[in-house]
Amino acid sequence: MAKGQVTDILEERKEFIQCKSNAGGLGLKCEKDSVAGSVSQRACVYCGARVVLNPITDAYHIVHGPIGCASYTWDIRGSLTSGPEVYRNSFSTDLREQDVIFGGEKKLAGAIGEIAERYSPKVIFVYSTCIVGVIGDDVEAVCKEAERKYGMRVIPVKSSGFAGNKSMGYKAACRALLNLMETNSTTWPRQSEKLTGVNFLGDFNLAGEIWIISNYLKRIGIDIVAKITGDSRCEEIMKAPEASLNIVQCAGSMTYLAKEMEDIYKIPYIKVSFFGIEDTRLSLMNIAHATGNKDAVEKAKELVFVEELKVKAKLEHYRKRLEGKRAAIYVGGGFKAISLIKQFAELGMTTVMVGTQTGRPEEYEVIRGMAVDGTVILDDSNPAELEKFIREKGADILVGGVKERPLAYKLGIAFCDHNHERKHPLCGFEGALNFAKEVDLTINSPVWKLRRHHL
Amino acid sequence: MLDYTPKEYIQRSALTINPAKTCQPVGAMYAALGIHKCLPHSHGSQGCCAYHRKFLTRNFRDPVMASTSSFTEGAAVFGGGSNLKTAIKNVFSIYNPDIIAIHTTCLSETIGDDIPTYIMSSQIPEGKLVIHANTPSYQGSHVTGFSNMVRSMVKYLSVNSKTPNGKVNVIPGFVNPGDMREIKRLMKAMGAAFTMFPDTSNVLDAPMTGKFDMYPKGGTKVQDIIDAGNSLATLALGSFASSDGAFELDKKCKVPARVLKTPIGINATDEFLMAVSKLTGMAVPEDLEEERGQLVDIMVDCHYHYHGKKVAIFGDPDLCIALTDFAISLGMTPKYVLTGTPGESFENEIRDMFNAAGIDGKVKALGDLFTLHQWMKEEPVDLLMGGTHGKYIARAEDVPFVRIGFPILDRSVHSYLPIVGYKGAMRIIEMMSNALLDRQDRDAADEDLELIM
Numbered sequence: 034m035a036k037g038q039v040t041d042i043l044e045e046r047k048e049f050i051q052c053k054s055n056a057g058g059l060g061l062k063c064e065k066d067s068v069a070g071s072v073s074q075r076a077c078v079y080c081g082a083r084v085v086l087n088p089i090t091d092a093y094h095i096v097h098g099p100i101g102c103a104s105y106t107w108d109i110r111g112s113l114t115s116g117p118e119v120y121r122n123s124f125s126t127d128l129r130e131q132d133v134i135f136g137g138e139k140k141l142a143g144a145i146g147e148i149a150e151r152y153s154p155k156v157i158f159v160y161s162t163c164i165v166g167v168i169g170d171d172v173e174a175v176c177k178e179a180e181r182k183y184g185m186r187v188i189p190v191k192s193s194g195f196a197g198n199k200s201m202g203y204k205a206a207c208r209a210l211l212n213l214m215e216t217n218s219t220t221w222p223r224q225s226e227k228l229t230g231v232n233f234l235g236d237f238n239l240a241g242e243i244w245i246i247s248n249y250l251k252r253i254g255i256d257i258v259a260k261i262t263g264d265s266r267c268e269e270i271m272k273a274p275e276a277s278l279n280i281v282q283c284a285g286s287m288t289y290l291a292k293e294m295e296d297i298y299k300i301p302y303i304k305v306s307f308f309g310i311e312d313t314r315l316s317l318m319n320i321a322h323a324t325g326n327k328d329a330v331e332k333a334k335e336l337v338f339v340e341e342l343k344v345k346a347k348l349e350h351y352r353k354r355l356e357g358k359r360a361a362i363y364v365g366g367g368f369k370a371i372s373l374i375k376q377f378a379e380l381g382m383t384t385v386m387v388g389t390q391t392g393r394p395e396e397y398e399v400i401r402g403m404a405v406d407g408t409v410i411l412d413d414s415n416p417a418e419l420e421k422f423i424r425e426k427g428a429d430i431l432v433g434g435v436k437e438r439p440l441a442y443k444l445g446i447a448f449c450d451h452n453h454e455r456k457h458p459l460c461g462f463e464g465a466l467n468f469a470k471e472v473d474l475t476i477n478s479p480v481w482k483l484r485r486h487h488l
Numbered sequence: 489m490l491d492y493t494p495k496e497y498i499q500r501s502a503l504t505i506n507p508a509k510t511c512q513p514v515g516a517m518y519a520a521l522g523i524h525k526c527l528p529h530s531h532g533s534q535g536c537c538a539y540h541r542k543f544l545t546r547n548f549r550d551p552v553m554a555s556t557s558s559f560t561e562g563a564a565v566f567g568g569g570s571n572l573k574t575a576i577k578n579v580f581s582i583y584n585p586d587i588i589a590i591h592t593t594c595l596s597e598t599i600g601d602d603i604p605t606y607i608m609s610s611q612i613p614e615g616k617l618v619i620h621a622n623t624p625s626y627q628g629s630h631v632t633g634f635s636n637m638v639r640s641m642v643k644y645l646s647v648n649s650k651t652p653n654g655k656v657n658v659i660p661g662f663v664n665p666g667d668m669r670e671i672k673r674l675m676k677a678m679g680a681a682f683t684m685f686p687d688t689s690n691v692l693d694a695p696m697t698g699k700f701d702m703y704p705k706g707g708t709k710v711q712d713i714i715d716a717g718n719s720l721a722t723l724a725l726g727s728f729a730s731s732d733g734a735f736e737l738d739k740k741c742k743v744p745a746r747v748l749k750t751p752i753g754i755n756a757t758d759e760f761l762m763a764v765s766k767l768t769g770m771a772v773p774e775d776l777e778e779e780r781g782q783l784v785d786i787m788v789d790c791h792y793h794y795h796g797k798k799v800a801i802f803g804d805p806d807l808c809i810a811l812t813d814f815a816i817s818l819g820m821t822p823k824y825v826l827t828g829t830p831g832e833s834f835e836n837e838i839r840d841m842f843n844a845a846g847i848d849g850k851v852k853a854l855g856d857l858f859t860l861h862q863w864m865k866e867e868p869v870d871l872l873m874g875g876t877h878g879k880y881i882a883r884a885e886d887v888p889f890v891r892i893g894f895p896i897l898d899r900s901v902h903s904y905l906p907i908v909g910y911k912g913a914m915r916i917i918e919m920m921s922n923a924l925l926d927r928q929d930r931d932a933a934d935e936d937l938e939l940i941m
Binding site: 076 | 545627
């Protein structure tokens with residue numbers, strides 16, 4: 034660990050940053066709360082819960098708190114729907130001073146009532162925000178009472194912001210999903226009556242990605258019981274316990290749910306990633322094998338062969354244009370970072386910096402194993418650090434989310450959004466091609482040539 | 489996507505659907521970014537800070553820097569004092585701003601954190617400053633947060649040192665950096681010595697240099713905010729965002745305050761320039777007279793594009809007030825005017841304008857876009873004006889839509905180009921006119937399509 038090389042870095046932050054070398058060394062520090070006073074790129078518990086549950090298209094999502102938490106998350110996820118659009122609206126209790134003093138339970142009950150009476154939805158999710166945890170509203174009791182009164186599911190999401198970081202929010206969302214699955218707990222079949230289909234956990238249908246993967250699975254003869262949660266309906270999530278296998282893409286948010294479902298419903302799970310050709314191929318084959326269906330395995334081989342062939346020649350075109358370029362990665366979870374390193378390698382590019390907001394120790398170990406010498410690896414970074422390493426390592430492109438985009442642009446390097454604001458599906462074979470196109474479009478834009486200090 | 493919005497008006501007492509506002513802290517953060525070398529600090533959970541930075545970044549398409557106290561369970565139970573003290577120490581040692589502007593959140597307000605006491609017991613390096621504003625998210629809106637932070641700048645910094653500087657203070661209100669640039673240009677053109685604060689130009693519309701500056705060149709210098717206590721008067725542009733700061737200057741430093749509309753449209757710009765002229769004794773220069781003449785010329789040239797058209801306006805109160813006035817001066821009928829920010833004075837001011845112009849319109853403060861949409865279903869309008877979130881309604885009702893105000897998340901360049909002043913008025917006319925004419929072209933039968941309009 035090349036501690037000495039890191040300068041201008043907050044003392045408390047040094048253990049969160051590593052420079053890969055052959056010498057090995059101690060593990061990277063991660064999964065810790067951010068240092069007070071840092072310009073962290075991280076969000077909160079509520080944010081984690083909201084991004085996981087929001088894509089459930091026919092649910093009513095009520096944010097219980099002052100208006101901010103509702104307005105910042107109003108339809109920002111970029112999750113597409115093939116049907117209901119309720120989830121794209123913002124419902125909240127907009128707590129005011131009086132509610133904070135006298136408690137917000139009455140207003141919450143009123144808000145649930147105003148939805149229940151007009152729209153009779155199947156499911157309402159009620160998100161707790163910071164303040165609800167402090168003023169002591171008994172959200173669970175209000176939800177329970179509403180369920181009794183209106184005969185529908187009203188599910189509390191315990192997502193007070195201060196109770197941890199985004200990962201805790203993922204857990205809160207997973208618990209709400211388990212709660213939803215309990216709806217038909219008296220009727221769901223026992224193991225012997227399982228459906229043959231799988232649940233797809235951790236795809237949020239950004240830019241329509243879940244449709245690409247669903248299509249692949251359909252072609253190899255595998256049904257999806259529940260999509261969790263991209264383009265999903267409440268009904269299908271209630272049916273999820275009947276599936277025979279869980280496939281988990283966004284491991285950061287969904288591993289907890291997969292483990293719980295394994296425990297409660299005896300559904301085994303495998304981790305998959307559909308980012309990049311290599312991971313897509315491996316994932317499809319793994320899924321086919323995991324179902325134990327020989328026909329599926331044969332079909333998967335065929336699909337992989339055909340689809341790879343379709344994009345390979347085109348990818349070669351981009352590879353020529355991108356070979357030798359350097360990439361910096363700063364994304365939410367570790368699993369995506371790993372896929373991205375592979376994808377850049379497929380394009381002949383080198384990853385010189387890789388960081389995540391909420392990566393786990395085992396993921397950082399994998400990253401260390403893959404990274405070339407000299408690669409900077411960092412956890413829960415901030416703009417000052419990102420700038421420093423992007424410059425030092427001479428990155429040509431940064432892959433990240435909303436807050437990283439303008440940083441990259443100000444530094445005069447290319448950027449690719451691999452988060453909520455991706456504009457094209459980046460998963461599967463066609464996604465790998467889209468990714469190459471996007472990287473090429475931004476790296477080889479003529480705009481970078483205009484960058485100069487003086488005329 | 490809003491096809492479930494019923495036409496008949498539903499009385500709601502508890503539920504907000506599709507808000508037309510957001511919370512105080514983001515406004516405070518925006519105001520603080522208008523101080524040179526200032527790092528805004530969010531005293532609450534780290535999610536707040538992340539959301540505000542994202543929100544501003546999406547609107548301005550520029551990096552937004554701010555730090556957070558990163559509250560945990562412990563802080564929520566035992567108070568955020570130690571988090572804040574650690575944060576202040578860390579921020580100065582690593583990010584090295586000249587000044588930290590702390591704003592609170594609903595969480596730190598509710599647990600009763602006493603920020604001034606925490607600041608007093610913090611280690612603040614020689615020559616550095618820490619200020620704070622209370623910005624509880626459950627009061628007012630983001631505009632209130634902006635206003636509160638501006639008032640705090642005065643409270644903490646401005647001093648009347650009995651050395652009159654002959655300057656006019658201008659508080660520009662919650663407007664884009666492009667507008668702030670334009671206000672400065674107008675002040676310069678008037679030959680007035682002035683201090684404008686806050687000033688986010690060259691912070692959130694900074695040029696691309698290939699270098700990332702944590703603190704870009706822009707922002708009002710702390711020294712100038714201190715010296716604002718010696719100015720001859722303060723012009724507060726927009727009563728909701730700017731008057732509290734101006735009144736505070738009056739109270740603390742005896743600098744008289746005058747509250748004006750945000751200078752959007754011809755009347756409000758006239759009033760602004762006349763006020764500057766009166767304070768400084770300088771006549772309005774030929775250049776600006778010329779601009780005004782051009783604006784009137786444009787208004788004559790294309791008055792038939794928009795005259796008599798019904799328009800729905802939503803957004804921040806200061807914008808809505810000025811825009812309603814402008815729309816009336818163009819012969820349009822502002823049928824619905826709605827803001828998410830609470831305030832009886834808003835409804836009264838708009839109602840007075842309705843009455844004076846004989847308009848049968850609806851106005852609402854503390855409203856949401858669901859209400860606006862219902863109104864538009866009851867009786868349609870020809871044009872919708874407001875921030876990006878109006879696009880859902882525009883699409884559902886198939887109404888032309890002009891993006892104006894905050895936030896605009898789906899278009900760019902708006903933060904660079906002004907809507908204030910005569911130039912800004914020309915731009916608004918261009919946007920409205922084009923939206924209406926594009927619609928006419930789109931809907932025209934082949935035989936009705938006209939070349940000259």
